[in-house]
Amino acid sequence: xxxxxxxxxxxxxxxxxxxxxxxxxxxxxxxxxxxxxxxxxxxxxxxxxxxxxxxxxxxxxxxxxxxxxxxxxxxxxxxxxxxxxxxxxxxxxxxxxxxxxxxxxxxxxxx
Amino acid sequence: xxxxxxxxxxxxxxxxxxxxxxxxxxxxxxxxxxxxxxxxxxxxxxxxxxxxxxxxxxxxxxxxxxxxxxxxxxxxxxxxxxxxxxxxxxxxxxxxxxxxxxxxxxxxxxxxxxxxxxxx
Numbered sequence: 001x002x003x004x005x006x007x008x009x010x011x012x013x014x015x016x017x018x019x020x021x022x023x024x025x026x027x028x029x030x031x032x033x034x035x036x037x038x039x040x041x042x043x044x045x046x047x048x049x050x051x052x053x054x055x056x057x058x059x060x061x062x063x064x065x066x067x068x069x070x071x072x073x074x075x076x077x078x079x080x081x082x083x084x085x086x087x088x089x090x091x092x093x094x095x096x097x098x099x100x101x102x103x104x105x106x107x108x109x110x111x
Numbered sequence: 112x113x114x115x116x117x118x119x120x121x122x123x124x125x126x127x128x129x130x131x132x133x134x135x136x137x138x139x140x141x142x143x144x145x146x147x148x149x150x151x152x153x154x155x156x157x158x159x160x161x162x163x164x165x166x167x168x169x170x171x172x173x174x175x176x177x178x179x180x181x182x183x184x185x186x187x188x189x190x191x192x193x194x195x196x197x198x199x200x201x202x203x204x205x206x207x208x209x210x211x212x213x214x215x216x217x218x219x220x221x222x223x224x225x226x227x228x229x230x231x
Binding site: 038041042043044045046087091092093094095097098099100101102103104 | 115117145147153154155156157160202204206208218220221222223224225227
């Protein structure tokens with residue numbers, strides 16, 4: 001799988017939008033961008049994924065650049081419960097396969 | 112739907128003993144399950160891929176004789192840490208991929224809540 005790079009940590013004020021960037025410059029044409037988050041001492045939680053179009057669900061929005069070399073996860077109205085480590089992963093959708101987690105971004109939402 | 116459970120959620124054991132951790136897919140069948148380990152303030156590292164009815168595939172550097180994996184049914188995989196030592200203390204997380212048509216695993220992957228192992 002292609003490698004991803006993310007900032008180590010970010011802070012955001014409660015109620016504001018949190019924008020988490022991810023670089024994946026070596027992504028292949030058939031690889032999707034996936035986002036997971038891990039709240040302290042819990043298993044990872046799926047957030048959203050996309051190929052090339054922007055995606056939105058009840059949790060977040062995913063903006064993928066036209067060249068697909070980077071993406072941004074947007075939490076529109078961050079709450080204290082969004083404090084977690086956010087992982088950006090690129091992968092193909094082809095059967096069961098291991099996920100390679102990078103170091104992720106530790107997002108802290110401040111009151 | 113798509114719930115994965117782990118048992119126990121935490122365990123403390125003495126050095127030299129063995130500990131078994133269970134990973135269950137509660138509402139789906141999973142031909143493939145994965146075991147990850149996470150040390151404090153570090154990312155998840157894959158230990159092994161578990162396939163129902165066959166031997167697990169271990170990642171480089173993971174001792175297969177120390178971390179025994181059994182995937183005897185489509186809803187249960189177990190990880191046994193044998194002769195545990197304090198350096199095995201970690202957060203162990205499993206994930207499961209639902210079995211799709213013709214018995215082929217789906218690309219979806221659902222994570223368990225994790226098991227915290229402390230070896231004293």
